[in-house]
Amino acid sequence: MSATLSSVRPTSFDAAAFEQFLATRTEPAWATDLRRRAFEAYRESLVTELDPEEWKRVDIRAFRPEKFSIPAASTSTGAVETLLADRAEFAGAVSHSDGTCTRATLSDKWAQQGVLLGNLSDLIQTHGDILKPHLMTRAVKPDADRFSAWHGAFWTGGTVLYVPRNVEVNEPLYSLIGLGAEAAADFSHTLIILEEGASATLLEETSSASADATGVHVGAVELLLAPRSNLRYVQLQNWNDKVWHFAHQVGRVEADAYLQWTVGGLGARLAHIHQEVFLDGRGASAEVNGVTFATDKQLISYYTQQTHNAPNTRSDLLYKDVVRDKARCIWRGMIKVAKDAQRTDGYQRNDGLIMSDTCRVDAIPGLEIEADDVRCTHGATCGRVDEEQLFYCMCRGLTRSEAMHVIVEGFFQRVYDRIPVEIVRETLGHAVERKLGIGG
Amino acid sequence: MSSLLKITDLHVSVDDKPILKGVSLEIRQGEVHALMGPNGSGKSTLAYTLVGHPKYEITGGSIEIDGVNVNELDPCERARKGLFLAFQYPVTIPGVKVADFLRHAVTNIRTPNRKEGEGLIPMREFRKELKERMEELGMDIEFARRYLNEGFSGGEKKRMEILQLAMLQPKFAILDETDSGLDSDAVRVVSEGLRKLSGPQMGSLIITHHERLLEYNVPQFTHVILAGRIVETGDASLAHELHNHGYTAVRERHPAEAAEEEERQAKAKKAVGVGV
Ligand SMILES: Nc1ncnc2c1ncn2[C@@H]1O[C@H](COP(=O)(O)OP(=O)(O)OP(=O)(O)O)[C@@H](O)[C@H]1O
Ligand SMILES: [Mg+2]
Numbered sequence: 001m002s003a004t005l006s007s008v009r010p011t012s013f014d015a016a017a018f019e020q021f022l023a024t025r026t027e028p029a030w031a032t033d034l035r036r037r038a039f040e041a042y043r044e045s046l047v048t049e050l051d052p053e054e055w056k057r058v059d060i061r062a063f064r065p066e067k068f069s070i071p072a073a074s075t076s077t078g079a080v081e082t083l084l085a086d087r088a089e090f091a092g093a094v095s096h097s098d099g100t101c102t103r104a105t106l107s108d109k110w111a112q113q114g115v116l117l118g119n120l121s122d123l124i125q126t127h128g129d130i131l132k133p134h135l136m137t138r139a140v141k142p143d144a145d146r147f148s149a150w151h152g153a154f155w156t157g158g159t160v161l162y163v164p165r166n167v168e169v170n171e172p173l174y175s176l177i178g179l180g181a182e183a184a185a186d187f188s189h190t191l192i193i194l195e196e197g198a199s200a201t202l203l204e205e206t207s208s209a210s211a212d213a214t215g216v217h218v219g220a221v222e223l224l225l226a227p228r229s230n231l232r233y234v235q236l237q238n239w240n241d242k243v244w245h246f247a248h249q250v251g252r253v254e255a256d257a258y259l260q261w262t263v264g265g266l267g268a269r270l271a272h273i274h275q276e277v278f279l280d281g282r283g284a285s286a287e288v289n290g291v292t293f294a295t296d297k298q299l300i301s302y303y304t305q306q307t308h309n310a311p312n313t314r315s316d317l318l319y320k321d322v323v324r325d326k327a328r329c330i331w332r333g334m335i336k337v338a339k340d341a342q343r344t345d346g347y348q349r350n351d352g353l354i355m356s357d358t359c360r361v362d363a364i365p366g367l368e369i370e371a372d373d374v375r376c377t378h379g380a381t382c383g384r385v386d387e388e389q390l391f392y393c394m395c396r397g398l399t400r401s402e403a404m405h406v407i408v409e410g411f412f413q414r415v416y417d418r419i420p421v422e423i424v425r426e427t428l429g430h431a432v433e434r435k436l437g438i439g440g
Numbered sequence: 441m442s443s444l445l446k447i448t449d450l451h452v453s454v455d456d457k458p459i460l461k462g463v464s465l466e467i468r469q470g471e472v473h474a475l476m477g478p479n480g481s482g483k484s485t486l487a488y489t490l491v492g493h494p495k496y497e498i499t500g501g502s503i504e505i506d507g508v509n510v511n512e513l514d515p516c517e518r519a520r521k522g523l524f525l526a527f528q529y530p531v532t533i534p535g536v537k538v539a540d541f542l543r544h545a546v547t548n549i550r551t552p553n554r555k556e557g558e559g560l561i562p563m564r565e566f567r568k569e570l571k572e573r574m575e576e577l578g579m580d581i582e583f584a585r586r587y588l589n590e591g592f593s594g595g596e597k598k599r600m601e602i603l604q605l606a607m608l609q610p611k612f613a614i615l616d617e618t619d620s621g622l623d624s625d626a627v628r629v630v631s632e633g634l635r636k637l638s639g640p641q642m643g644s645l646i647i648t649h650h651e652r653l654l655e656y657n658v659p660q661f662t663h664v665i666l667a668g669r670i671v672e673t674g675d676a677s678l679a680h681e682l683h684n685h686g687y688t689a690v691r692e693r694h695p696a697e698a699a700e701e702e703e704r705q706a707k708a709k710k711a712v713g714v715g716v
Contacts (some may be wrong), residue, residue: 127667328645387494392531395491395524396604397548402556404518406536406544410587413535437557 004367012066013042018153021070027121028286029130034135038142038152040088045146054145054303057362058272063244064081068185068216068220069158080178083238083431084295087423090170092117094396097178097209099156099186100149110169115200116162117173121191123160130162134193139222139250145274148248151187158189158219163229164199172201172421179217182207183426190221194229194257201232201421206267208240215242221249225257227281232260234424238431239267241298246269247273255281255310262419265292265300268430276305279313279341291428293435294327294359301330306348308374320415322432323359324409334366335376339416344374352382353411355404405436442469443506445490445612445643451500452482452489459485461668462501469611470640472657474679475647477665478687480708481701483647484528486665487616491525492518492563503612505611520552522611524600526618528647534588536602539570539584544609549608573606594621602633609637613644619653631656651683664690667700 018039022032048142051305061361080097082410092106101119110117116127124131136142141153159175192202206217225231237245245268253259265271277286286306294300305336321329335346341389363380384406412432416425443466446522452460461481465471477483489496492515494681503510505521511621513521533541547561548554560566574581580597589597598618605613615634619627627650638644646653654676662678663670666687670677682690691698 388531389533391515392492392527393533393541395519395527396545396608397516397519397552398544399516399548399556400514402544402548405556406541407533410533410535413587 012069013150013154015043019149021154025385026062026351028080030132031124031128032102034142035153037137038149041143042146042153045149050146050347053227054274057332058270058299058301060272063216063270064201065216067185067214070154071181071184071188077130078208080176080180082176082205082207083236083427084174084178084423086204087427088172090174091169092245093174093176094118094159095176095178096157096159096188098181098184099188101157107171107211110112110167113167115167115169116160117161119157120155120160120191121157122294127162130193131160131191134222134224136220136222137190138222139252140220140248144248145216147246147274148220148337151189151220151248154185154218155187155220156190158191159202159204161192161200162193163200165195166197167225168198169200172203172423174188175204177203177204177206177217177241178209179207179220182213183360184213184215184220186215186217188217188219189405190219190235192222192231192233194226194231195229196226198226199230203234203424204234205236205238207271208239208243208267211240212242213240215239216244217246219245219247219249221247223251223259223261225251225253225259227255227257229254232259232421234264234421236261236264236427236431237267237271238264241267241269241296243268245271245273246293247271248280249273251286252278253284253286255296256283257281258287260285260289260291260420261286262291263422264428264431265290265294265302266435268298268300272297272301274303276307277315278307278309279315280309282312284310284311285314286316288315288317288417289418290317290321291412291415292319292321292329293432294321294329295324295435296323296327298327299330300327302332304331304333304348306334306344306346307336307338308344309338311340311344312341313341314345315347316414320353320412321351321363322353322355322411323348323361324355326358328360329362331361331363331380332366333377333378334368335366337369337371337374337376339370342371343375344371344376346374346376348378350380351411352380354382354384354406355408389416390411405433407438442640443611443643444468444504445523446504446505447490447501449501450486450489450498450503452485453496453497453499454485458499459668460489463670464666464670465663467612467643467645467672469643471643471661472638473643473645473661474654474659474678475645475665475706476662476682477651478701481665482668483665484616485668487528487614487647490614491515491523515707516548520549524605524608524610524613526598526605526613526615528616528620529600530589530597534587534590538588541588542570542604544605545604549610565617572608573603576636577604577606578602578629582639584591584654595623595626598622598630599626602630606633606637610639611641611643613642614647615644615653616647617649619650624652627652629686644681651679654679658673666690666694667704669697673695
C-alpha cells in the first residue's frame with residue numbers, strides 16, 4: 001500500500017499546482033521527466049482545438065476542469081458498490097479509491113513465478129526498469145491529445161499487471177477504480193504488460209461510492225502484448241451519472257498474440273473513450289466487444305480505431321448500444337490498414353437499439369486502406385424495438401415492458417456470446433437488468 | 441363450468457379499411473371449430489384481432505370471455521385470460537433463448553397477477569416439463585437453447601408454436617394455418633400433438649386450407665368466411681366438401697359477398713398496377 005499523497009490539494013491544474021503535485025510524489029527521475037513533458041503537452045493542448053473528427057458530436061462545454069481536484073487521501077471507507085468483486089475467486093486484486101491504492105493482493109502461486117500485480121505508484125519505485133520501456137511510450141502517448149496529456153502529467157496510481165515470459169495465469173485477476181469524494185478527479189492508469197507467450201485475464205471496473213458525488217475520470221489504459229501472448233481484458237465503466245469519464249485506451253498486439261477486449265459502458269454523465277488497437281506483428285489478432293446502455297440524459301461516446309500495421313492480422317469489433325429516455329450514444333469507428341499489411345481481415349460493426357422517441361444513436365464506421373489484398377467489412381444498424389416482436393411476446397403473456405426488456409437482453413446476447421468469461425457475461429447481464437429496473 | 445369465447449357482430453378495420461364486417465362466433469372450452477375461407481377473406485384478421493394486435497382496430501361489436509368484454513385489453517392481458525394464437529408467420533426474437541422466453545411466458549400465464557421482476561417458475565420443474573413436452577412433439581431438446589425462431593425452418597417454427605401451446609395450455613387456441621409449410625410427417629406430428637392437447641379444457645379455432653389437421657381434430661363446427669363475413673356454418677362434412685370442391689358453390693350461394701370479394705381483389709390489383 002502506498003501513501004505517496006500528502007495533504008496538499010491542488011485546486012486546479014496550472015503550473016503551480018503541478019509543481020505542488022510533483023512535490024508529493026516519490027518516483028524515479030525518468031518518471032518525473034515524463035510528467036513534465038506531459039504537462040507541457042497539456043498546456044499546449046489547452047490552446048489548440050480538439051480533433052473535430054473525434055469530438056464534433058461530443059459536447060463538453062459544460063465540463064469545468066477547475067471544479068475538480070485530486071483528493072488528498074482516500075476519504076471513502078471502501079464502500080464502493082461493485083458488480084464483479086464478489087462473483088469469483090480472484091487470484092489477485094488491486095483496488096483504488098479516490099486515486100489511492102487501498103488493497104493489492106496476489107496469490108503466492110503467481111507471485112513466485114514473477115507475476116506482478118499492484119499499484120503503479122509503488123511498482124514504479126520497485127520495478128521501474130520493467131515499467132519504463134512501456135509506460136506512456138508505446139501505447140498511450142502524452143501528446144496524443146488534451147486528455148492523454150493531462151493524464152500523463154497528473155496520474156496518481158492505478159493497476160499494473162506484468163506477466164513474465166511463458167507464464168500462463170489461468171485464474172482471473174481483478175481491479176477496481178473507485179471514486180468517493182465530492183468533486184474528485186481520478187487519474188488512474190491501467191498498465192498491462194505480457195511478455196512472450198504469457199497469458200492473463202484481468203477484469204476491471206469503475207464504480208462510485210455515492211450516487212450523487214460529482215467527479216471526473218481522466219484515465220489511460222495500456223495493453224502491451226508481446227509475441228504469442230494472450231490477454232483478456234474487461235473494463236466495466238459503472239460510475240454514477242454525475243461523473244465525467246474521459247479515457248484513452250490503447251492495445252498493441254505483436255506477432256501471433258491475441259487480445260480480447262470487452263468494454264461495458266453503463267455509467268457516467270458523459271463518457272468519451274478513445275480506444276485503439278494496433279496489430280503490430282504478423283498474425284496478431286484482436287477481438288473488441290462493446291456493451292453500452294445509456295439512459296436518462298447520459299451521453300456515451302466511443303472513438304475506436306483498429307490499425308493494421310502487419311500482414312495476416314485480424315481485428316473484429318462488435319459494439320451493441322441500447323439507449324433510452326433522452327440518452328445518446330455515439331460511435332465513430334475506423335479500420336486503418338497500412339501499405340504492407342496484406343491479407344488483413346478487419347471487421348467492425350455497431351448495432352444500436354432505441355427504446356424511446358427522445359434518444360439517439362449515431363454510428364459512423366470508416367475504412368482507410370492502403371494495402372490491396374485485404375478483406376475489410378463494416379456495418380452499422382440502428383432501429384427501434386420492433387413492434388411485431390413486442391406483439392408476439394405480449395401474446396405469450398409478457399407485459400409490454402417485460403417484452404421490451406427481454407428483447408433488449410436478447411439484443412445484447414450476440415455480444416455476450418463472444419465473451420468467453422462466464423462471470424463477465426453474467427455481470428453484464430445483471431447490470432443491464434438493474435438498469436432496466438428489473439432483478440435485484 | 442366451461443368457459444365461453446363469444447364474438448358478436450365484430451367489425452374490424454386495418455388502416456381505416458374495413459376487413460371484417462360483422463363476425464359472430466361462439467366457442468366453448470372443449471369444442472373444435474374449423475374456420476375456412478379463400479385467401480384474403482379475413483381469417484388471419486380475425487385471429488389477430490382476437491389476441492389484440494394493435495393494427496387491427498375494432499370498429500364495432502365485441503369479444504367476450506365468460507361475459508367479460510376484452511375489446512380494450514392488450515395482448516398480454518388477453519393471453520393471461522387464456523387466449524392463444526399459433527401464428528401463421530411466427531416472429532423471430534433474436535438472442536432470446538426458447539427456454540428463457542417460455543419460462544417467462546409460462547410463469548405469467550399461470551400466475552396472471554404476476555408483476556415483472558417477481559419470481560419465475562422454479563428452473564428444475566420448468567426444465568422437466570419443457571423436456572417432456574418437447575419429447576412428445578418429437579423435438580430435439582437442443583431447440584430449448586436456441587434463440588427463438590432464429591434460423592428455424594418454416595416447419596420448425598410451426599412446431600415451436602405447438603410447443604408453446606402445449607406449455608401454456610390456453611383456454612382458447614387459435615391456430616392460423618399451423619399445418620401449412622410442413623412436410624407430411626410434420627403435419628402428422630403437429631396434428632397428433634394438437635389432438636393430445638385438445639380436451640375439455642381447450643377450445644380451438646383451426647384455420648386451415650388442408651384436411652389433415654382436421655382428420656386428427658374433427659371439428660364439431662365448420663365456419664366459412666367470405667369477404668369478412670361468416671356465410672355458412674356446418675359440421676365436419678362442410679370442411680370435407682370445401683376441401684374437395686373449393687369455394688365455387690359457396691360463392692354461388694352468397695353472391696353479394698362473392699361480388700364484394702371480387703371488387704376488393706380488383707382494387708388490390710389496380711393498387712399495385714397489374715392486370716390493366
Ligand atoms: N396488416 C395489414 N395491413 C394491410 N392490409 C391487411 C393487413 N392484414 C390484413 N390485411 C388485408 O385484409 C384482407 C384479409 O387478410 P387476411 O390476412 O385476414 O386474410 P386470410 O383469410 O388470412 O388469407 P390467407 O388465406 O391468404 O392467409 C386482405 O385483403 C389483406 O390484404
Ligand atoms: Mg391468413
